[in-house]
Amino acid sequence: MDQDSPDGLLFKDHDFSSDLLRQLNVLRQNRILTDVSICAGAWEAPCHRNVLACSSPYFRAMFCNNFRESREAKVQLKGIDSTTLDRMVLYVYTGEVHITAENVLPLMEAASMLQYPKLFEACSSYLQGQLTPSNCLGMIRLSEILSCETLKKKAREVALTYFPEVAASADLKELCALELRDYLGDDGLCGEEEKVFEALMVWIKHDLQARKRYMQELFKQVRLQYIHPAFFHHFIANDALLQSSPSCQTILEIAKRQMFSLYSTTSAPDLQPPWHVPPRNSYQDFLMLLGGRKDNQQTTRDVLLYNPQTDQWQSLAKLPTRLYKASAVTLHRSTVYVLGGMAVGVGKSVLSRKVYIFSLKFNHWRLGQPMLAARYSHRSTAHKNFIFSIGGVGEGQEVMSSMERYDSISNIWESMASMPVGVLHPAVAVKDQRLYLFGGEDIMQNPVRLIQVYHISRNTWFKMETRMIKNVCAPAVLLGERIVIVGGYTRRILAYDPQSNKFVKCADMRDRRMHHGATVMGNKLYVTGGRRLTTDCNIEDSASFDCYDPQTDTWTSQGQLPHKLFDHACLTLQCIPYTSPFP
Known part of the structure; x- marks a missing residue:
């Protein structure tokens, strides 16, 4: 909109920048005034250094400092395939890219490497929209690899909110002991402690010989004081696998006295389950x-x-x-x-x-x-x-x-x-x-x-x-x-x-x-x-x-x-x- 001022009229052409970008893309497509080609193997994309430098801190550092690439006519970008690089160049010159299930991961990796944060977050938003209880644990791992906090937060939220469904997924069995401890120990987990115990035992039995040594530490993540005593009595107290561990056996004996005895009990503080830990936030x-x-x-x-x-x-x-x-x-x-x-x-x-x-x-x-x-x-x-x-x-x-x-x-x-x-x-x-x-x-x-x-x-x-x-x-x-x-x-x-x-x-x-x-x-x-x-x-x-x-x-x-x-x-x-x- 035009604005009057004491010295005259301030004219603003709101289409100018988009028109300029569109014309720059036409120049690129016709290889007019292009001064560098970015390459993925044998595939090349002629571009304008100043456009690339303006679009990304990565290219600005590459072309505006005394690096070798600032003088070369061709610049090889390793770790990016030709199809993805083509989409990235199109994004630079149009501000648009079509994100699909097939291209979201390579696009996200390229956006992270080449420092296009808005495209990176657009990919994150797409993945958040694809989250389900069956894939959220895998998404948490992916978000950590890509250092994407928004995806990690949303995937974690799904994993905690829909614990019963997540516990039935194949991904749970593939977690490492540290990941499982972090997950089952979270105050925000929306699940009954009986289900937490069952998920733990499924994970251990999936690879019993390798995982048995983590049993005591993981068993402590089950808040025994919030388990129904009948369930504890019938399914936990005499479980053969738990009884095979002296440390777990001690925890079980303490839990039995705390749950079933009318008398006051004393026990080793280092092995006592956290009886005064509050219930999870979902309660x-x-x-x-x-x-x-x-x-x-x-x-x-x-x-x-x-x-x-x-x-x-x-x-x-x-x-x-x-x-x-x-x-x-x-x-x-x-x-x-x-x-x-x-x-x-x-x-x-x-x-x-x-x-x-x-x-x-x-x-x-x-x-x-x-x-x-x-x-x-x-x-x-x-x-x-x-x-x-x-x-x-x-x-x-x-x-x-x-x-x-x-x-x-x-x-x-x-x-x-x-x-x-x-x-x-x-x-x-x-x-x-x-x-x-x-x-x-x-x-x-x-x-x-x-x-x-x-x-x-x-x-x-x-x-x-x-x-x-x-x-x-x-x-x-x-x-x-x-x-x-x-x-x-x-x-x-x-x-x-x-x-x-x-x-x-x-x-x-x-x-x-x-x-x-x-x-x-x-x-x-x-x-x-x-x-x-x-x-x-x-x-x-x-x-x-x-x-x-x-x-x-x-x-x-x-x-x-x-x-x-x-x-x-x-x-x-x-x-x-x-x-x-x-x-």
Whole structure:
């Protein structure tokens, strides 16, 4: 566009440069004013030195310095075939080149050698568009040879995101030990640890004699603490190949004790798997609400899942039956067990000892091994592979003090020592081999000011009286190193330190709440629904959804639940979100 200026008119011909380049190409094609030929073997391409020098730092250095080529009429370019060199010359004079699967690699190599970075990146973009799980590992190797960071980054992203498909590719078997260690050890790998282990064993068995010596170092890349104990028990613990390595055998023994023993364990620190290593970045926390009573106080079968990344709620497969005051726990990060409760039917309710098991991965319910005793209004909690079902109301409407324990590996329930004082609606949490019951109420609905402590490995109880405890119908959660008791006919939040046996008061909730849910995600406390006491002492159902940050000792609203809800289970689940198949 022309521009006026105080001294006259500034004229700009926007087609001039492209027209000039086009005319230079015509001169080249007719060998007019050409002063050098670049050659690939016997093939020659007459060119203009000044055009080549302007197009590339490589040719500028060659022709504008006191090199021999600056004076020669013919310059041989080694490592480039005639077809590729012809395309490169055409690119210099037109700015265009047709990239195909057949010519992309020689073009990329030539662009790298002759220093044409835009053509180099165009080739990289073409290869990125050809990436699949079956070729991404090979592309990573190629990108390293060509020093192409953009291709390497994209190929690595595909390899990490689509790990199950990559693990099935032939290229995985061809990786060297260092490449495999780097790949399997990456925090960004989107795959379950069971699949990581299987991929490792496939790689080793592909060339057993040569690769067996890398087994210990590579086995450490499998994060055993995130493998389902049943899988570990059946497929890893007694694997003959792993057992043949003394170092791997030691790791396996440590892992067995960490996974299956109720006792504290000590082990050699140099061989201990990294039990405190966080899960891979692909694992994500979800909040689940199930059962309870909703808007019209009807017992519901609804199961809702909240994704904090998207701030969206999703409905899952409904509970198989309506259950009044059942209890629920998460086991092995993504499996939910719903225990007992009063099965609500048409015209009648039946006290249940049934156990329903939900798989988040498959969005499916199934029946589990039933409890020894039918109970409702009870509490449950999980520790390692065990579930504890505590107290509640029995078939004779008596307050139960009994406790039973479920072993998820052997699929067996067994009776354990009864708690000293039978209570209803206590707050329950597990910390450091001990199960803590805070408060609750007796059969006359009087608050019980006790902490009852169960030593898990010894199967023994003791109790402590305290004036600090007066909670009823309140949950407890483990938040960092402290057990937090959340409300219970009060706004008060108490954090209990088992080491010092002391309570610390935290910031109050906005309302006096009971029958609500609470869970921890990302070191923050989330409180859902419940019932609240208004200022005029009326009771209202709530759909509130609040978050407490212990770092700042503050509460923030997360909005509203999809509907009012109380007497529900509120759990944290952890899994890898579904990844759609590679397009």
